[in-house]
Amino acid sequence: MRPDFSKGLVPVVVQAVDTGKVLMVAYVDEEAWVKTRETGRAWFHSRERGLWEKGATSGNFLEVVEVRLDCDLDAVLLTVRAAGPACHTGAESCFFNEVTQ
């Protein structure tokens, strides 16, 4: 089973296996999907950077524990073991901005 890439990049939700926290959202194209499946680590595609491996610069790789696709195959959920902070800011999760009323 694989994502449907016919509409372009597919969003990937990254969730920590130990805490259940949502760490980040990024995107895969077919190439990044294949790399993720082959290596067991999270690879993404961005319009600016092209193919990139999470952690290649920081060392904070994301080890893939489980891969799920949604009902219409246009979103991916990666359950991961994170080697360090997922966010480039150094935060554990990219979702550190709480919106209040």
Added chain:
Amino acid sequence: MRPDFSKGLVPVVVQAVDTGKVLMVAYVDEEAWVKTRETGRAWFHSRERGLWEKGATSGNFLEVVEVRLDCDLDAVLLTVRAAGPACHTGAESCFFNEVTQ
């Protein structure tokens, strides 16, 4: 604080407050974001349907408990209390497709 809509639709990760499960991914434009903030329920925008409220047809509304934005403001994390299955298939979560090697 609000998402950056300058690059188009913004993905929304919906997570259940009680179980921590990721239920679905959908998108907001500015209109859907404002409706979500005003009503305390999840509204989305899809290219096919335009503005829609989750649960308007099924009754399975998503009551918003917490709203977070990621580091670069181009993804939303909604923590919700779900009135019923989040998936249109009747599944609790849209991510019911487990990908195996």
